[in-house]
Amino acid sequence: MIENPAPCDVVLAHRYVPLANNPFEALHNLITFSSKDFAADRTDAWIYGIVVGWDNEDADPDPEDVGAMDEIAATYGWDAQTVAQLRELRSQWIQHTAVPTISAPSESRPWPTxxxxxxxxxxxxxxxxxxxxxxxxxxxxxxxxxxxxxxxxxxxxxxxxxxxxxxxxxxx
Incomplete structure (x- = not known):
């Protein structure tokens, strides 16, 4: 058991899980901080695909690392239409959970602190x-x-x- 968890965290299954400010973040934290293999079950794989994603979504992805979507689709017999639906649901998840940004005042005047x-x-x-x-x-x-x-x-x-x-x- 983890002793003295930080006040900003909860302990779930002997692991720290950061507290969430909204249900989207709570679900994302639960999945990403879990030791569970979400690829081992069709339903879990679908949920993981929406909340975390099976594709490589890095801003600057390695061309050789395409993610695990093809492997997961093959494992569960998902056709191209099913994969497209999962990717669309993932896209909608990202749109609803994206953190908004504001441009800096100017490139010549960034914030000093x-x-x-x-x-x-x-x-x-x-x-x-x-x-x-x-x-x-x-x-x-x-x-x-x-x-x-x-x-x-x-x-x-x-x-x-x-x-x-x-x-x-x-x-x-």
């Missing part, structure tokens, strides 16, 4: 290439992973070394 980035805007470091995305919520800096937000474990001092900050693009 993370505290100055408007609440609710997804942003990245202009200097750092880690790909970490952040959003401010009520004065707290949160990491953004897909549709999931969780408190940043990086200290304010460490993050400030990554300044300046600019608006991030939402993966679609």
């Amino acid at each position: 993370w505290q100055e980035v408007p609440d609710g805007m997804v942003y990245v470091s202009e200097m750092h290439q880690s790909g970490n995305r952040y959003v401010n919520r009520d004065g707290a800096r949160m990491n953004v992973l897909g549709a999931v937000e969780y408190p940043s474990a990086v200290s304010d001092t460490q993050v400030q070394h990554l300044a300046p900050f600019v608006s991030a693009e939402v993966d679609r």
